[in-house]
Amino acid sequence: MRLLSGDGSALSDEATTVARLGRSFEVVPGVSPTTAVPLYAGMPVPEHLRSTSPVLAGVGPELLTQLDALLADGLDPSTPVAITEHGTTTRQRTQVGTLGDAPGMLDDLLGDPAVGADAGALPLVAVVGPAVEQRLELSWFETLPLFGWDVLVPRTKDQSGTAIAALEGYGATAHVVPTIAVEPPRMPQLVDKAVQGMVSGRYEWVGFTSANAVRAIREKFESYGLDARSFSGLKIAAVGGATARALQEWGLAADLVPSGEQSAAGLLEEWPPFDDLLDPINRVLLPRADIATEPLVIGLTELGWEVDDVTAYRTVRAAPPPAPVREAIKSGDFDAVVFTSSSTVRNLVGIAGKPHKVTVVACIGQATARTAEEHGLTVHVIAQESSAQSLVDGLAEYGYGLALEAYERGEQVRRPSQRRRRRRETTA
Structure with a gap:
């Protein structure tokens, strides 16, 4: 596909060349x-x-x-x-x-x-x-609530599609900075054994605490030539909306998604206790990252379940971003940062430094917000639901509130990074 502008002369030349080569073509007016x-x-x-x-x-x-x-x-x-x-x-x-x-x-x-x-x-x-x-x-475009905002998204690009699209819909530009990399587990044979147990009827429940866990198990299934039909008879729990959507992409519907806080703690609050009259099997599989999930395991054990806690993938800290990006993060050139997990907070601070105090901090849930506060950040936005769309919606609502305040004061609407620059210019 070629995008051409001008009076059509370039189009004429290219179309003539293509026609002489005996190739078909189509012209779509812009x-x-x-x-x-x-x-x-x-x-x-x-x-x-x-x-x-x-x-x-x-x-x-x-x-x-x-x-x-x-x-x-x-x-x-x-x-x-x-x-x-x-x-x-x-x-x-x-x-x-x-x-x-x-x-x-x-x-x-x-x-x-x-x-x-x-x-x-x-x-x-x-x-x-x-x-x-x-x-x-x-004026509908330049008045979008995040118009012109530069928003930092500390995730890998393939995991940020929903956030990027939502930010662009509100007029912002997303800047993806990977903070973690996903790698296979050190002992893949344990995942093989877990998949065999899922197929053979060893488990009553499978609990997914991240979309990455869904992808890891899906890849293992597909390597065996299995598909979603092999989940027949299994009950499925998902920690939140993003994990549930990853399951839906695989053709699976979660039986349990927390209606309140979408976290491991929220999942545990709504997990039913083992009932030997209703549940033929008392085992639960938790495929997870190499990050410990002891509270969830302990809680399920107290509910009467026997838990197989299996590392399905490892998360490692990504390499630091280029020096100009690190400087932009620390100096306040980004208007906002959206954190989608506690690990994105820890890893961003670890590889790039702490975002400037003028940068609006948006977190996907209470657990992520607590981690951000533990790292000295002021949290401005907490998503109503554990999803990238809800996170960006919350940021847009915050941006709209800033614009409304400026309008009521009779001031020009400025992005957070512009307010920082203005203060610096005033004191210079």
């Missing part, structure tokens, strides 16, 4: 920047209104020439103008002024240090005329 960017900036301009609200596109000097031409044609210098940079991305920024202000507005945009050395080649889109007034009502 939306032009002069249509898409005003929509994202809250200023939709239908084609029939473009005579009174022209939409112009070009790099800085080219756009200024177009705007000067409108003045030369007699358009009132007080005509409203909105100029947007990085349209349709989370770096989008729109300045509103008048046609007479346009040179200064462009200087502000192109002089922004965040734009970098390529400022002169930065594509810009300008809306001129009455359509600019729609922005007060229709």
Whole structure:
């Protein structure tokens, strides 16, 4: 697939080349920047209104020439103008002024240090005329609760898909920093024995305390040529929503998911005691990481169950991120960090240092929040449910609250990292 922009000449050349090679192709028309960017900036301009609200596109000097031409044609210098940079991305920024202000507005945009050395080649889109007034009502993108936020996600990329998508949906940019790596257990024969026991009817329950445990057992099943049908007759417990979803992806439905705190303690609170009249077998399998689960084992034993606590995978601390990332974490360049487990807290602090105090800290549950506080962090958000979506929803609600407070004080809405920079500039 090729994405092409421009007047179609490049498309014509490539299509001709492909046709001469005897290959089939398909052309899918895209939306032009002069249509898409005003929509994202809250200023939709239908084609029939473009005579009174022209939409112009070009790099800085080219756009200024177009705007000067409108003045030369007699358009009132007080005509409203909105100029947007990085349209349709989370770096989008729109300045509103008048046609007479346009040179200064462009200087502000192109002089922004965040734009970098390529400022002169930065594509810009300008809306001129009455359509600019729609922005007060229709600015939907730049007013998203996490718009422009840089959010640290201390997990591996393949485990962060839900969080990344949810953050982008609220206008944020996710920055994934792996803090753990998953490796096979040191004694894989114990997992082999556990799988054989599951298939042969040794267990009444299997309790999964993480999505990684589900994946580890699934991989072992598949290596034997087994699938979800081999769980027939087994009861399944999941520690929370993410683990339950990993089971669903395998075609399995959890019989027990805590309705309260989604943690090992919450799971234990709702686990039924062994009943020799109702339960033909009194054994429970807990496939887990190499991190100890003694409280859950002890609690199940007190409920009358015999527990096989088997290491299905190991978690090891990932290598430290590059020095610029470590510095960004410690200096407050990230607006927020989302912790999805206690181990992500411990490992991030261990490999990269403690996030700056201006960074908003969001935790997936009470246990993770306690770990964050033990490491000297102030927790601002605790998810209502143990899921990445709920975690990001909570962060978005917090971001909305910050914006509302700024609005009520009559102040400009600033991201957490911007407030830190502003204080530093004020004291300099």
